[in-house]
Amino acid sequence: xxxxxVDAFTDRPFTGNPAGVLLLxxxxxxxxxxxxxxxxxxxxxxxxxxxxxxxxxxLPKGGEADWALRWFTPVAEVAMCGHATLATAHVLHTTGAHxxxxxxxxxxxxxxxxxxxxxxxxxDFPTAPLTPVEIPDKVAEALGTxxxxxxxxxxxxxxxLIEVADxxxxxxxxxxxxxxxxxSERGIIATARAEDPSQGYDFVSRCFFPNLGIDExxxxxxxxxxxxxxxxxxxxxxxxxxxxxxxxxxxxRTRLRGDRTLLTGRAVTVIEGELxx
Numbered sequence: 195x196x197x198x199x200v201d202a203f204t205d206r207p208f209t210g211n212p213a214g215v216l217l218l219x220x221x222x223x224x225x226x227x228x229x230x231x232x233x234x235x236x237x238x239x240x241x242x243x244x245x246x247x248x249x250x251x252x253l254p255k256g257g258e259a260d261w262a263l264r265w266f267t268p269v270a271e272v273a274m275c276g277h278a279t280l281a282t283a284h285v286l287h288t289t290g291a292h293x294x295x296x297x298x299x300x301x302x303x304x305x306x307x308x309x310x311x312x313x314x315x316x317x318d319f320p321t322a323p324l325t326p327v328e329i330p331d332k333v334a335e336a337l338g339t340x341x342x343x344x345x346x347x348x349x350x351x352x353x354x355l356i357e358v359a360d361x362x363x364x365x366x367x368x369x370x371x372x373x374x375x376x377x378s379e380r381g382i383i384a385t386a387r388a389e390d391p392s393q394g395y396d397f398v399s400r401c402f403f404p405n406l407g408i409d410e411x412x413x414x415x416x417x418x419x420x421x422x423x424x425x426x427x428x429x430x431x432x433x434x435x436x437x438x439x440x441x442x443x444x445x446x447r448t449r450l451r452g453d454r455t456l457l458t459g460r461a462v463t464v465i466e467g468e469l470x471x
Contacts, residue, residue, distance in 0.1 A: 198281075199213070199466075200212065202413065203438075203461070204413070204445075206462065210444040210459075212464070214247030215278070216250070216469065217251070217286070217291060228251070229262070235264065236271070242268075245278075246265045246275045249264050258299070258304055259299035260292060261297070262298070263299065263300050273301040273302055276416045279305060280457075282307075287315075302350055315458065318456055319415070321451075322350060322351055322420035322423070323347070328344070333356070338370070340359075347420040350416075352378060352380040353378050353401075353417065354378045354383070358386050361388055364385065365400075371402060380406060381411075383401050384401075385425075394435060395437035396435055397437075399417060401414040413438040413443070433448070433449050433450075
């Protein structure tokens, strides 16, 4: 079985967010397509040891989706993942396993990935509902700066979105990851308006997910389903570009369409090999 490492939300190797991608071989003894045992999926994700590893298998023709897709961190399955979905769509199209828009059946419903002639791919994801909440006690101490505002992002992604003073503050954060773990199901999205939009992005963010075994996620597509409505309201535009200012860095183009958010980015395959286990 072929396994690939794909850098997502970038067009250059060793930047963006790396994801493992496995297109699963159909079992000759199975009457219908299915995933292998969950323990095996989790062990592969632990072996790959990136933020997420995506597993996909082809579905019968004529249904509401073309491929079934699941995502695992090194320690748990997750309900939504943007960069590993982008990586999977990239593999499907670059290998010829699927042509045109691909519909993925996932824990978050059917998600569509549409390739474009310039090599980019657009993901159609549900928009995260934002609910303002009181600034949690001692979260400023855990994050390392005083929040300006805090929002719950709903059950799909399970984060707290926290706006901080400025871009410099976002870039300089050195949070206490263990302390951050108590404040949300998945983690914290820290964000601020871009200091200089002429640099090609409108807002910056960083994402910390200690509850999933990921102290800092390099580029988080799912977080932009919350960042897009947040910044679109403040900046008065449905189309924006976000820079996730991790050490690897990456760009996510967003378009807000009510209860759906379109996320556009590129991907590049950097490793391909054979999974023997």
